[in-house]
Amino acid sequence: MxxxxxxxxxxxxxxxxxxxxxxxxxxxxxxxxxxxxxxxxxxxxxxxxxxxxxxxxxxxxxxxxxxxxxxxxxxxxxxxxxxVISPEEKYxxxxxxxxxxxxxxxxxxxxxxxxDQLRFASAIGPATEELLAAGLASYVNQTRRVEELFGKIWPPPNV
Structure with a gap:
């Protein structure tokens, strides 16, 4: 955590x-x-x-x-x-x-x-908590969409 x-x-x-x-x-x-x-x-x-x-x-x-x-x-x-990098600086x-x-x-x-969750929520304030929740919900939504796309292409048809 x-x-x-x-x-x-x-x-x-x-x-x-x-x-x-x-x-x-x-x-x-x-x-x-x-x-x-x-x-x-x-x-x-x-x-x-x-x-x-x-x-x-x-x-x-x-x-x-x-x-x-x-x-x-x-x-x-x-x-x-x-x-362009000189040979001495290459690595x-x-x-x-x-x-x-x-x-x-x-x-x-x-x-x-x-x-704890209550202290954290009260410290960041309601507006920030809403922004954080919206951002996390967006990540969840994007993850689901990516999983759906992977489901369409995996496994490859020739396997």
């Missing part, structure tokens, strides 16, 4: 800071949240995997190295393929997020507080 404080902070801050576009790479809010989520999952031994999306450019992609899964737009992958990318860095990461006491 993920820590509700971390989820609450992510929701609260993303709603408050949605209009801000901070371009300082490592201090950019989504990278901080991805780093915290990765460290929490890997430090405490959860079997969950973290998937990062909404990558805007190559620098964002390099900043996320080490995340379990990255969804990158095709245009960024093409720009990586077309990039020098440094993984930012590692299990070792996760083990060493220090969480604040506030991030370790256990919340």
């Amino acid at each position: 993920l820590n509700p404080v971390l989820i609450f902070k992510t929701l609260h801050c993303s709603l408050q800071n949605h209009w801000k576009r901070v371009m300082c790479c490592l201090n950019y809010f989504p990278f901080i949240q991805v780093t915290k989520a990765y460290n929490y999952i890997h430090k405490y031994g959860y079997k969950s995997k973290l998937m990062a999306a909404a990558v805007r450019n190559k620098q964002d992609l390099f900043s996320l190295l080490g995340v379990d899964y990255i969804i990158a737009p095709l245009k960024i992958l093409h720009s990586l393929k077309e990039s 020098t990318f440094v993984r930012r997020l590692t299990p070792q860095s996760a083990a060493a990461f220090k969480f604040s006491e506030e991030e370790h507080v256990k919340w």
Whole structure:
């Protein structure tokens, strides 16, 4: 089970800071949240995997190295393929997020507080709770649609 404080902070801050576009790479809010989520999952031994999306450019992609899964737009992958790199730099990318860095990461006491459903709901407020419920319902709906599509194509007819 993920820590509700971390989820609450992510929701609260993303709603408050949605209009801000901070371009300082490592201090950019989504990278901080991805780093915290990765460290929490890997430090405490959860079997969950973290998937990062909404990558805007190559620098964002390099900043996320080490995340379990990255969804990158095709245009960024093409720009990586077309990039010219000297032979010395070809294999020098440094993984930012590692299990070792996760083990060493220090969480604040506030991030370790256990919340029950009632405290969590009252802390995030009714509007945020409705948004969260609508978002989760949308994920469920999309999952059902994808499962239906897979049901139509699997197993392949020639098997």
